[in-house]
Amino acid sequence: MESWIEFGRGSLFRFAFVLMILGLGRLVVLTVAGLWEVWRDMPDRRLPWADIRRNTAGWLFPVGRLWRRRPVYSTVSFAFHVGLLVVPLTLAAHLLLWKRTVGAAWPAIPQPLANWLTVLAIATGAALFVMRAAHAPTRALSRAQDMLWPLLLIVPFSTGFLCSNAVLSPPAYRTLMLLHIYAGDLILLLIPFTKIAHCVLAPFSQLVGAMSWKLAPGAGDRVAATLGYAEQPTWIAGSRVAGSGARKEA
Amino acid sequence: MPLVEITPANQKQEDGPPPSFEPGRGLPLASPADKEQAFANSKKPEVLERQHLPVRFHVEDHAVADRPRRFLEAFAAILKHSNYRLALEHYIRVSAKCSRCAVECQVYMATGEKRDIPCYRSELLLSVYRRHFTISGVLRARLFGDPGLTDEKIQEMADAFYNCTACRRCTMECPVGIDHGLITHLGRYILSEIGIVPRALAVSVREQLAGATGNTSAVPVPALLDSLEFLSDDMQEQTGVEIPFPIDQKGAEYLFLAPVSDFLMEADTLMGIAAVFRATGDPWTIGTGYFDAINYGLFYNDQILEKVVRKIQAEAERLEVRKLLIGECGHASRTAKYFYATFCGGEHALPAVNILEYTHAAWKSGRLKLKPGTIAERVTYHDPCNLARPGWIVEQPRELLRAFCSDFVEMTPNGREGICCGGGGGTVSIDEVKPFRMLVGGRAKADQIRATGAKYCVAPCANCKKQLRELVEAHGIDCQIVGLHDLLYKAIQFEDQPRSPRGELD
Numbered sequence: 113m114e115s116w117i118e119f120g121r122g123s124l125f126r127f128a129f130v131l132m133i134l135g136l137g138r139l140v141v142l143t144v145a146g147l148w149e150v151w152r153d154m155p156d157r158r159l160p161w162a163d164i165r166r167n168t169a170g171w172l173f174p175v176g177r178l179w180r181r182r183p184v185y186s187t188v189s190f191a192f193h194v195g196l197l198v199v200p201l202t203l204a205a206h207l208l209l210w211k212r213t214v215g216a217a218w219p220a221i222p223q224p225l226a227n228w229l230t231v232l233a234i235a236t237g238a239a240l241f242v243m244r245a246a247h248a249p250t251r252a253l254s255r256a257q258d259m260l261w262p263l264l265l266i267v268p269f270s271t272g273f274l275c276s277n278a279v280l281s282p283p284a285y286r287t288l289m290l291l292h293i294y295a296g297d298l299i300l301l302l303i304p305f306t307k308i309a310h311c312v313l314a315p316f317s318q319l320v321g322a323m324s325w326k327l328a329p330g331a332g333d334r335v336a337a338t339l340g341y342a343e344q345p346t347w348i349a350g351s352r353v354a355g356s357g358a359r360k361e362a
Numbered sequence: 363m364p365l366v367e368i369t370p371a372n373q374k375q376e377d378g379p380p381p382s383f384e385p386g387r388g389l390p391l392a393s394p395a396d397k398e399q400a401f402a403n404s405k406k407p408e409v410l411e412r413q414h415l416p417v418r419f420h421v422e423d424h425a426v427a428d429r430p431r432r433f434l435e436a437f438a439a440i441l442k443h444s445n446y447r448l449a450l451e452h453y454i455r456v457s458a459k460c461s462r463c464a465v466e467c468q469v470y471m472a473t474g475e476k477r478d479i480p481c482y483r484s485e486l487l488l489s490v491y492r493r494h495f496t497i498s499g500v501l502r503a504r505l506f507g508d509p510g511l512t513d514e515k516i517q518e519m520a521d522a523f524y525n526c527t528a529c530r531r532c533t534m535e536c537p538v539g540i541d542h543g544l545i546t547h548l549g550r551y552i553l554s555e556i557g558i559v560p561r562a563l564a565v566s567v568r569e570q571l572a573g574a575t576g577n578t579s580a581v582p583v584p585a586l587l588d589s590l591e592f593l594s595d596d597m598q599e600q601t602g603v604e605i606p607f608p609i610d611q612k613g614a615e616y617l618f619l620a621p622v623s624d625f626l627m628e629a630d631t632l633m634g635i636a637a638v639f640r641a642t643g644d645p646w647t648i649g650t651g652y653f654d655a656i657n658y659g660l661f662y663n664d665q666i667l668e669k670v671v672r673k674i675q676a677e678a679e680r681l682e683v684r685k686l687l688i689g690e691c692g693h694a695s696r697t698a699k700y701f702y703a704t705f706c707g708g709e710h711a712l713p714a715v716n717i718l719e720y721t722h723a724a725w726k727s728g729r730l731k732l733k734p735g736t737i738a739e740r741v742t743y744h745d746p747c748n749l750a751r752p753g754w755i756v757e758q759p760r761e762l763l764r765a766f767c768s769d770f771v772e773m774t775p776n777g778r779e780g781i782c783c784g785g786g787g788g789t790v791s792i793d794e795v796k797p798f799r800m801l802v803g804g805r806a807k808a809d810q811i812r813a814t815g816a817k818y819c820v821a822p823c824a825n826c827k828k829q830l831r832e833l834v835e836a837h838g839i840d841c842q843i844v845g846l847h848d849l850l851y852k853a854i855q856f857e858d859q860p861r862s863p864r865g866e867l868d
Contacts, residue, residue: 139455145446155708160752171537181465181535189460250461252476253485258459310456310538314729317456323447324544329705331443332665338439339555346663347567352424352557 120293135304182330436555463532467868527786577654611647619655620689621824634847655694661788692746722758736853739817745780746823766853784831
């Protein structure tokens with residue numbers, strides 16, 4: 113088991129971490145390239161920059177917005193995010209790992225604070241799952257990943273908390289540590305391929321929305337021509353009855 | 363049609379108003395009977411059989427066979443030539459499905475049903491994109507045998523995207539920034555390319571782009587001129603001042619375009635606007651070549667959106683004007699302000715101004731004098747989504763109203779967070795969905811208006827006005843829906859005016 117643990121926090125961790133970085137980097141590059149493509153051809157480059165800045169910052173640090181709608185759910189979600197971000201990056205025990213992997217370290221938060229933040233993450237993660245399951249509209253919307261993510265994220269926090277604070281037999285400790293490490297690695301591996309990619313993409317959302325309303329001049333005519341309707345625009349009666357359109361390239 | 367009973371809350375409060383009014387706390391969901399009436403389908407069985415489309419709005423006959431393939435072809439063509447892929451790619455990656463948007467939607471407020479959650483509605487289209495236009499979607503379909511887009515899903519989208527008014531209120535509360543209004547717009551655009559578009563909208567656009575009159579209400583130029591001459595005479599009689607409607611004045615500062623129905627049905631609004639220009643003396647003109655600000659392209663088709671904007675461009679160039687001035691209309695103003703530059707010269711295109719901005723600026727500069735306290739009855743203000751949601755026109759009309767109304771009260775929420783009238787996105791023009799607009803889409807707004815106890819509700823938008831008039835009648839609310847310039851006309855003071863404007867609002 114020791115070798116599995118060492119593999120999990122050694123090679124596998126480095127692989128998962130690098131894959132996450134590359135995966136998220138790819139998404140950022142694709143998004144920036146998409147924005148550039150639209151920007152390049154935009155005849156009117158005026159954008160509501162003040163709104164874009166305010167809403168982007170407002171949702172990255174949503175303290176002032178939490179109470180407006182679904183306050184309990186929103187506050188719990190925010191607290192969950194705080195725990196998720198702070199503990200893995202600043203726990204003293206993790207800093208060794210970070211130093212070994214990325215070659216750098218930074219000050220650790222005090223252990224008691226780390227413990228409280230861990231409890232906060234576990235409690236809010238469980239609450240998010242319960243609220244998602246119990247709130248009919250949210251449950252109806254949820255995909256499998258929406259239900260599973262809070263549970264998966266709780267695993268490394270709860271196992272890590274037990275390993276740090278509980279009196280455990282060596283086999284129990286090793287089992288929990290194995291679970292802790294492999295759950296952490298799995299999370300890193302999944303991040304770029306699931307909705308958790310919003311950790312790097314959300315800051316682009318307001319800009320993406322604003323630029324998407326900058327329609328492409330002449331696009332409507334080109335669409336009609338591509339569909340074979342250049343001479344039969346949508347506003348002509350009977351233009352979309354059977355037999356119309358030739359589905360040809362413009 | 364008895365829709366709701368008048369409740370005590372509808373009675374005017376005699377003790378003076380609190381500063382603002384919230385819609386009834388915990389506004390109950392529409393009753394099952396109301397929902398049944400709202401979602402009832404009045405189509406003839408043979409039409410349903412022929413069109414395979416159980417939506418409540420009427421649609422002209424179109425090719426039904428192989429509809430999923432044709433939908434996907436239209437989707438692919440739009441992706442190829444437009445900018446929508448940027449948003450779709452982004453939204454399928456970040457969508458968190460938190461349902462925070464649900465509490466924002468006036469339709470969901472009334473039905474409480476999954477299908478009316480903005481995120482659920484958007485997912486209908488996002489899932490098609492993910493399945494058919496991404497590598498992972500295609501691979502997953504191969505692995506798990508997903509058959510892909512079905513005709514049933516197209517039917518569901520046709521229904522869902524016309525239950526949404528694209529008011530974009532939900533967008534303001536989406537933590538990951540999904541613009542559901544954009545998705546509704548795109549969904550409707552694709553549907554229109556395969557022939558699924560409300561007949562009411564299609565017929566209006568046909569007249570506008572291919573008809574003899576060239577406008578959505580088929581108003582011939584002689585009728586327009588007669589109407590304006592009559593209004594001019596009426597104003598002279600009321601005020602003692604000559605207040606003209608300049609026609610085809612080359613080189614004027616402003617080309618005025620109103621939602622064309624205003625020229626027939628909103629005499630008070632037009633008189634107020636003309637009176638403002640009489641007071642400021644700025645050169646403006648109405649063009650007989652083109653005078654309709656309505657652009658239903660914004661609601662369902664980008665090709666139409668551009669064609670209509672180019673009609674405005676042609677008239678502006680013919681008359682050599684320097685600015686576009688749009689009357690009291692939300693979607694028309696948004697179209698001119700945000701899309702004229704896109705299609706007609708970029709940042710150097712003519713600027714578009716909404717009449718509320720113009721009037722406000724004239725009043726602020728002292729060129730327009732308003733008599734304080736002219737309107738003593740309680741007045742409230744409805745924010746048209748297309749004006750207020752981007753934060754463009756929020757305070758200007760309020761400052762104007764406070765200048766001449768002694769009892770102005772707000773609805774809550776208002777401004778950028780204002781609730782849609784329930785007739786946005788072109789749905790107000792679809793008569794057959796009126797029960798839906800009254801019992802579901804407009805339910806929250808009716809509650810807001812009732813709670814104010816206002817005598818007048820100012821709604822500076824042709825679509826909002828029509829919806830709200832029907833709404834107050836259906837809900838038995840004693841409130842008159844008017845344009846801002848309808849009331850302002852009564853308060854204008856001309857320097858050479860022998861007497862004040864009179865005339866009761868109809």
